[in-house]
Amino acid sequence: MQVLEHTQTPKTECLIRILDVLMLYSMGHLAALLRFSTSIEDLAHIHQTTLYFCTALSPAIFSQFDLYQAWRGKTLSNQLILTAAAIFAVLASGLILSFLIRGVDDLSRLWMAYWAGLSILALIMLRPLVYSLIATLHSSAIENKRVLIIGYGSVGQEIHRRAQSHQWAGYEVSAIHGTNTYASNIEKIPCLEDIPDAVIKHKIHEIWLALPLSEFDTLQKIRTLLCNVLVDIRWIPDTSALGILSNKTIHLFGMPVIDLNRPASDGIPGLAKELFDKVFSVCVLFFLSPVFLTLAIIIKLTSPGPVFFQQTRLGINGKLIKIYKFRSMKNHRENKGYIEQATRNDGRITPIGKFIRRTSLDELPQFFNVLKGEMSVVGPRPHALQHNDLYKDKVTLYMQRHRVKPGITGWAQIHGLRGETDTEEKMARRVEFDIHYIQHWSLWMDLKIILWTTCYGWKDAHAY
Secondary structure, X not given: OOXXXXXXXXXXXXXXXXXXXHHHHHHHHHHHHHHHOOOHHHOOXXXXXXXXXXXXXXXXXXXXXXXXXXXXXXXXXXXXXXXXXXHHHHHHHHHHHHHHOOOHHHOOHHHHHHHHHHHHHHHHHHHHHHHHHHHHHHHHOOOOEEEEEEOOOHHHHHHHHHHXXXXXXXXXXXXXXXXXXXXXXXXXXXXXXXXXXXXXHOOOOEEEEOOOHHHHHHHHHXXXXXXXXXXXXXXXXXXXXXXXXXXXXXXXXXXXXXEOOOOOOOOHHHHHHHHHHHHHHHHHHHHOHHHHHHHHHHHHHHOOOOOEEEEEEEOHHHOEEEEEEEOOEOOOOOOOOOOOOOOOOOOOEOHHHHHHHHOOHHHOOHHHHHHOOOOEEEOOOOOOHHHHHHHOOOOOXXXXXXXOOOEEEOOOHHHOOOOOOOOHHHHHHHHHHHHHHHXXXXXXXXXXXXXHHHHHHHHOOOOO
């Protein structure tokens, strides 16, 4: 199976986050100097508390106004309107905090007004400079995002024109499928069936669907063709006939765009999930280090072979990774290309292996994978590569479970979908729960899964 690798780390967006935080903090100090002709440290303590609170909270609130998730292609006026609203939301949170801690009487409202005005003014000057810097970086050092446009009617041509006129955004249209393709230097894809190969050939990062709802049959065919394609897919509908949809909508070059396969844990929430994963993994490895040492000694003494073994699996967006496990089987040679899952009373399993497999203790070394950034504590369980080849065309949305990092435990596992998957129905059921998790993820959901796994996950009758 050929796998696409696509890094989604938003380095330029992180730069904007950092600059916004520094700007907000600096403007709070400047507001104190302009209003009181003194440093904020000389004012009532509530001013410093509000400043620190609002500054720390600003990235989370700004993300709710889509300032970081969709900065590419957004018009400057629209960006500034959203930013002003976000700043007022941040300062309103500061007012609420001052009220709760009974410091609102000492808080200068005029200072808050100065702070808001200066922050908005600073953003008016800062954003164009940042965009110019990004455009320079894109032209010299940073690789553009390569795009394939499907559908080249009026909507497809317009989004292409806007991408060309907004070169600072870092998009490059590399291929087009559709009629009326006038660009001589861009490859035309004659058949829909050729699109998956074109994605690999041109190392495409995003696919833009510029098709109306009237072409429903074509959209359905494209959905089938792209279900195993691990890149961002965006639908740019004809809004005059579309109306209002419940899907997540952003703006790209001033045009509404619907994200079709962006996980709920993408963006700022994903950073929070990753931070939680790292902290939780460090705690587990520290407190369970005696268990690690004991198991390692027993495994080494009871059967010949290494303590750990590695398995090749697919990570986020199809990247190949090596996951770690405690060895629970005798050394044996796998039949190449054949999926030989562990079964009940499997003769390959060692005596200690039966215990650690049933209690899932064999999975503990995967916390090292979490620390390496290859896995998450909670997520879809990684399957054998042969399973991916077997089921990717049989089970709907099977490959989309690789849009997030694989997990040590998951939503499917706490619902009893563990162990051997010897039928297509079992695998389809597991994938159904995995997709539900990806669509409805939250930190609270992760905590519930971890709590259930801690209490009951070590005694599942389906694990052997």
